[in-house]
Amino acid sequence: MKHDLLIIGGGLSGLFAACVASRQGKKVKILSYGESTLTIGSGIIDVLGYDDDGNFVANPIEGIKNVAKHHPYAKVENDVAKKALQTFMEIAKAENYPYMGDVNRNRWIPTALGNFKPTCLTPYSMNSDLLFEKKHILVVGFEGMKDFYADMVAKNLKKDFEEKKSITSLVIKSDLVNSRDLRDISSIDIAFWLEHEEGFNSFKNQLKPYVTPDTVIVLPAVLGLDPNYDLLDRLQQDLKTTFIEVFSLPPAITGLRLNKMLVSYAKKCGVEIIKKAKVIAAEVVDNKCKSVIVESHGRQKKFHADDFILATGGIYGGGLIAGIGSLKEPIFNIDIEVPEVQTDWSDKKLFSKGKQLFAQFGIEVNNNLVPITKDGKQIIDNLKIVGRNLAGYDFCYEKSGNGVVLITAYKAAMDLCKVVR
Numbered sequence: 001m002k003h004d005l006l007i008i009g010g011g012l013s014g015l016f017a018a019c020v021a022s023r024q025g026k027k028v029k030i031l032s033y034g035e036s037t038l039t040i041g042s043g044i045i046d047v048l049g050y051d052d053d054g055n056f057v058a059n060p061i062e063g064i065k066n067v068a069k070h071h072p073y074a075k076v077e078n079d080v081a082k083k084a085l086q087t088f089m090e091i092a093k094a095e096n097y098p099y100m101g102d103v104n105r106n107r108w109i110p111t112a113l114g115n116f117k118p119t120c121l122t123p124y125s126m127n128s129d130l131l132f133e134k135k136h137i138l139v140v141g142f143e144g145m146k147d148f149y150a151d152m153v154a155k156n157l158k159k160d161f162e163e164k165k166s167i168t169s170l171v172i173k174s175d176l177v178n179s180r181d182l183r184d185i186s187s188i189d190i191a192f193w194l195e196h197e198e199g200f201n202s203f204k205n206q207l208k209p210y211v212t213p214d215t216v217i218v219l220p221a222v223l224g225l226d227p228n229y230d231l232l233d234r235l236q237q238d239l240k241t242t243f244i245e246v247f248s249l250p251p252a253i254t255g256l257r258l259n260k261m262l263v264s265y266a267k268k269c270g271v272e273i274i275k276k277a278k279v280i281a282a283e284v285v286d287n288k289c290k291s292v293i294v295e296s297h298g299r300q301k302k303f304h305a306d307d308f309i310l311a312t313g314g315i316y317g318g319g320l321i322a323g324i325g326s327l328k329e330p331i332f333n334i335d336i337e338v339p340e341v342q343t344d345w346s347d348k349k350l351f352s353k354g355k356q357l358f359a360q361f362g363i364e365v366n367n368n369l370v371p372i373t374k375d376g377k378q379i380i381d382n383l384k385i386v387g388r389n390l391a392g393y394d395f396c397y398e399k400s401g402n403g404v405v406l407i408t409a410y411k412a413a414m415d416l417c418k419v420v421r
Helices: 012-023 060-064 078-094 129-133 150-161 175-179 187-194 197-210 230-239 253-268 401-416
Strands: 002-008 028-031 107-110 116-119 136-142 166-172 215-220 242-246 272-274 278-285 288-296 299-310 321-323 326-329 334-336 383-385
Touching: 002 012, 012 028, 012 078, 012 253, 012 401, 028 299, 060 078, 078 253, 078 401, 107 242, 129 215, 129 242, 136 150, 150 166, 166 197, 175 187, 187 197, 187 253, 197 230, 230 242, 253 272, 278 299, 299 401, 383 401
Parallel strands: 002 028, 002 299, 028 272, 136 166, 136 215, 215 242, 299 383
Antiparallel strands: 107 116, 278 288, 288 299, 321 326, 326 334
């Protein structure tokens, strides 16, 4: 069966591109192999937190105008970038899991270490404005959970707020410690516990003595596994106080919720998602991709489409394969230019003041997100590259990860739909 658009990769970029294209009436199929990094990610949308010199960017949309010419944002018109983020917020709202924030303003949100980082859009459960509004901050951890230390978070928050606020910590006990089979308790365990009435009441009753009307409670992202705010709303109503979730180490529930939300929306739009579909090669004739070959259960099958989007991720996600002095995109056999000496791929100082070279490795594209050779010639005319497959940016340094993913996915999908902007 032939589709209008075939997307390789079921992460954030693949899912969002599918949602955008299907909204325009395209017949879309996603080929996904394994769990994407989205399911363990933060679930927040960093657009651009810092420029190349490490300066804070107050307005990410304006900041995009000043990126270097090889950056993915340089391939996208400013109004398209803004529309991409607005479309994401529309989808989130339609799925009853609205995000908050302003595409023209970065906000500071707390991390699991108790320090602050800039971001643009977050779930409503991460409303960091409350930290600055309330007089008392109560940091809540959970016994046996080693990915979030309430006392350390409280200590670091005190450094930022100095003597301006009362900041204390509390550890909640549960019966999970005795039933965990000698393994650490994860945020998923806590969320599952809170979703049951016994766990919910135990948590609420342990908190009650420490809550005042002017208290904000900071805790890891554990308020439910599904993309909704039911647990948050119920707790705030019962305890007459406010809560802030912070993203913690993987598995991060905020990323899991985001994945569920986009999968739900995509399916409602008629997107077909094929899981455990390992794409191993592509059939390219006269600079045009005719089909891709999928290997599953020892058998191979061809999938045909008019257009293709590659959204398999970077080195971390397995979308790019590193060798000794080499880097390659394996499906379309695209070689990526890298230093021959592997030690030259990175700064010897892990936490250097500049970008890491290896983080900027990826596929070079033109302004249409079509892969190109060194001299600018298109490699495959009906293929677009999005997200972490792209060259030219260090998402960790810039705090731009999910922003690049959403914005390039939106541009690729809308261009393929031949939408007149």
